[in-house]
Amino acid sequence: MPETTSAGRQARQIDLLVTAMDVVIPVHNEEIDLEPCVRRLHRYLTDSFPYSFRITIADNASVDDTPAVAARLAAELPRVRAVRLEQKGRGRALRTVWSESDAAVLAYMDVDLSTDLAGLFPLVAPLLSGHSEVAIGTRLARGSRVVRGPKREFISRSYNLILRGALGARFSDAQCGFKAIRADVARRLLPLVQDTGWFFDTELLVIAQRAGLRIHEVPVDWVDDPDSRVDVVRTALDDLSGIGRLARALATGRLPISDLRHDLGREPLAPGVPVGLGRQLVRFAAIGVASTLAYLLLYALLRNAVPAQPANLIALLVTAVGNTALNRRVTFGVRGRRGAAGHHAQGLLIFALGLALTSGSLALLGALSSGAVPRLIELAALTAANLAATLLRFLLFRSWVFRAAR
Secondary structure (H helix, E strand, O other): OOOOOHHHHHHHHHHHHOOOEEEEEEEOOOOOOHHHHHHHHHHHHHHHOOOOEEEEEEEEOOOOOHHHHHHHHHHHOOOEEEEEEOOOOHHHHHHHHHHHOOOOEEEEEOOOOOEOHHHHHHHHHHHHHOOOOEEEEEOOOOOOEEEOOHHHHHHHHHHHHHHHHHHOOOOOOOOOOEEEEEHHHHHHHHHHOOOOOOOHHHHHHHHHHHOOOOEEEEEOEEEOOOOOOOOHHHHHHHHHHHHHHHHHHHHHOOOOHHHHHHHHOOOOOEOOEOOOHHHHHHHHHHHHHHHHHHHHHHHHHHHOOOOHHHHHHHHHHHHHHHHHHHHHHHHOOOOOOOOHHHHHHHHHHHHHHHHHHHHHHHHHHHHHOOOOOOHHHHHHHHHHHHHHHHHHHHHHHHHHHOHHHO
16 A cells, blocks of 8 residues: 555655664674674664664774674675774764764664664654654653663662753653664754763753653663673763753753754644643743732732832732743743843833733722722732733733743
8 A cells, every 4th residue: 555644755755865774883892792783683674674774883992802893794794884983982972973874863772782672663763754853762661671670770760750850851761772863853962962971862862852852752671781881880970960060051041942942843733822832831820820829928918017009019029020030941941141131121011011900900999999998809809910910921921022932
């Protein structure tokens, strides 16, 4: 039956015009495991993978016979090549090979082949079809089957919990050595990734997520390699250092996340519904509730000492400044000092509109009441006016103040 979907046509075009997938195997002193790994992978791809492929052995500064084994395999097996780097580092090896590859999809896997190769096509298929931009194998999702010791299990789950708390990661497994990325996306993200070692994967994934890219996850069958040479403690410390560095870069705005989101972010799911609107509404609503409660509390405290209008002015001004700062950072993802003064100036103009609504409600209460207005009625009127001002604030924040961050 002929392929009629746009995804199928795109996949066929990719297969005809360029190498569909380049699988990189980064190695350092793997003279024993390298040959059986490459032969097994080559046999699997030749027999089962429906698109064109290349296997690239990326030797990073091996001092044993790994370079000789890689060269022999490249000479013997079609669509296998060997690349030699004089500096150590898995991240450095991946960046070098991926940056120079002409394939449509760039993948990598560890030389121990701990992950079942049956997961390879499900990993890259959404990238070839255009459905997703990044794909990862995950050992922590429902449906995964994993065999490994309790120490590694504890470290892996703890690390991913730290990522969720410190960097807001929404992907489930940052460390599984089974990942792929579309080449056009890699060309934009790789220059921003600083790590050259084991944190490379995590840094790339966090930047991709912040840019609004879709990260496809594939539950995998995974068997721990008891002969793994990874220094778990040293790697964990380096990863924690990387988390701190990346968190600072995101907080200070050194990473051009807004530009990436604008250039690489997905199109709206439906006409007239902007990308990210749902998440922004949830975050804005949470901040709005907190700001309203703080406003009412501050107003009630000030009302014991000053008249209603001055109390309203002070309470609204203080909470409006805090509201703008929180929405700038949390709702719209704008970090760093660049543009902050302008954003707060625009926020004060929006504050003036909110002040007009709340002050107007107090003035209306005074005009309608023949005597003193009960405090509860004052607070109820101010709450209603503040909710209207909050809705207006969201619309103006999104369409005016933080329009470039959408």
